[in-house]
Amino acid sequence: MHKVQFRQMKDGTKEEYEFLEKHESEYAAGLPDRILTALRNLENTLSGYQVSRLEHSLQTATRAEADGADEEMVLAALIHDIGDDLSPYNHSQLAASIIRPYVRPEVTWIINQHGLFQNYYYIHFFGGNPNERDYLKDHPWYQKCVEFCEKWDQASFDPDYPTKPLEYFEPLVRKIFSRPAFSKQYVGSQTMGKSSIDIAMSGVSA
Template sequence: MKPARHRFIDELAERFASHGAEPYGEAISQAEHALQCATLAERAGCADSLVIAALLHDIGHLYEDPAVLETRDLRHEEFGANLLRELLPESVWQPVRLHVAAKRYLCAVDPAYQAGLSWASRQSLALQGGAFDERAASAFVSAPYAQDAITLRRLDDLGKDPSMRTPELEHFFPLLERLLHVDRHQAGVRAAS
């Protein structure tokens, strides 16, 4: 008999099925974007936690009204991080929480980065407060998990290809299941060391 899956995996599968096909301003759906980001992270040899962060970085969008996205910043990164905080190690939810800040940081330190953003990313950047000033950029880059968030942000920018083929969501379930069972105390101790 197969062991039961963690309830979060079933909830995630349902959320992808019910809301993943919704657009979010790019030429692909939210589910396609998540799968592309995770696939790119996996292909790049990123840590397991960053692969899952890439898969789940926009999970907050799956709980939003798509009609509101063009007019307000609903802070999907905070919602997503809060949703994941009790379920997954800090090395997953912190990059999720920081991926918007990473975009604002990269725009502050690299004008070519900002010029290369997709139209939808430029629109959301304006709603999210624009590029950081020098002080905010310095504070961001010295924060724990900032480098993982920057990597995640670059994966986010690449994961918008209408012709890219990816594995199905279920491909990532074994890795997600392993991370869901990581002892939170141990995860915190490892992150601090």
């Protein structure tokens, strides 16, 4: 079989879906390479800062590692702006969706909310409320997201900071994005359906 015969999914057979599942599994195995390519592409995205988006991402991850963050959080720091190209107005949610099947819910929640929390530093210049994030103040991961932004994200626009290259982080990218998706070993009891992480990502305390 080279292609399935059905033209509507409801007409597919067990054999056809097994065939497609094999192709999907093989394609999914290439995710680390696609993540690394997407990160490299950040070198030529949003301009105007003293560092490129890639350098900002690398610097954020470097700072996280230097502060003793665990592997999942370092990876999250590395990919937190990976959605800038395709999702400039909700890049946080895109990055969170990418990382969600491979890390604990806390990490996903922080990445999902970091855009809102970053508003604290500049949104008042445009008439916005820098404290809008405070509606989440009772969430158990609120303070960790504050610290993610204060110590790593908003601080990582320094062209003189000794930032590690992407090659340094490549083994970590391959390690975590090669995990079995939604494995309870890494993400706990969350599933692909409605779960505690869906609730947490909506801003309601899990």
